[in-house]
Amino acid sequence: MPWWGWLVLALVVGAVLLLAGLIYRVREVRRAGTPVILRALPAESDRGWRHGSVHYTEFALVYYRLTALLPGPTAALPRRHVELHGRRAPEGTELEIMDPDMVVLELHVTGPGPGSGDYEIAMSPILVTAFSSWLESRPPRRSRRRGAR
Numbered sequence: 001m002p003w004w005g006w007l008v009l010a011l012v013v014g015a016v017l018l019l020a021g022l023i024y025r026v027r028e029v030r031r032a033g034t035p036v037i038l039r040a041l042p043a044e045s046d047r048g049w050r051h052g053s054v055h056y057t058e059f060a061l062v063y064y065r066l067t068a069l070l071p072g073p074t075a076a077l078p079r080r081h082v083e084l085h086g087r088r089a090p091e092g093t094e095l096e097i098m099d100p101d102m103v104v105l106e107l108h109v110t111g112p113g114p115g116s117g118d119y120e121i122a123m124s125p126i127l128v129t130a131f132s133s134w135l136e137s138r139p140p141r142r143s144r145r146r147g148a149r
Helices: 003-032 094-096 125-136
Strands: 034-041 050-056 060-065 075-078 082-088 103-109 117-123
Touching: 034 060, 034 125, 050 094, 050 125, 075 103, 082 125, 103 125
Parallel strands: none
Antiparallel strands: 034 050, 034 117, 050 060, 060 075, 082 103, 103 117
C-alpha cells in the first residue's frame, strides 16, 4: 500500500473514533441527567451559556457539558459550598435559547478548589424545586462524619 493509502486509513480510523466518542458523550449526558443551561460569571448579558445536564451526588452538583468530548464531568460544584443568591426570569436574547418559563438561579460557590466562583444555571420550575430540595438537605458546614467505633 502506498504511503498516502496509510494516511487515508489513519484519517478514516481517527474520524470513526472521534464520532464514536461524540456519540458516547451525548448518550451518557442524556441518559441520567437533568437538562440545564449553565454559565460561569462574569459574562456579558447573553453570552457564555452552555447546554448540558447535571447529576446530583451526595457531595457535589456534577455538570456535563453537552458538546464536550471529555468522558468526565465539565464542572463539579461542591454541595457544602453552593449558596443560592437569587433567581430571575430569562431576559433579552436569552429567550432565544431558553423557554420563557425557565428560571435562572444565581449561585455563588465558595471555598477552595476549581469550582469556586459565580454561576448562573437555568432550568424549568419543576427542576428548581428538586435543586432547592437537594441543596437544603445538605448537612451543616460544621458537621463532621464520625469514624466507626
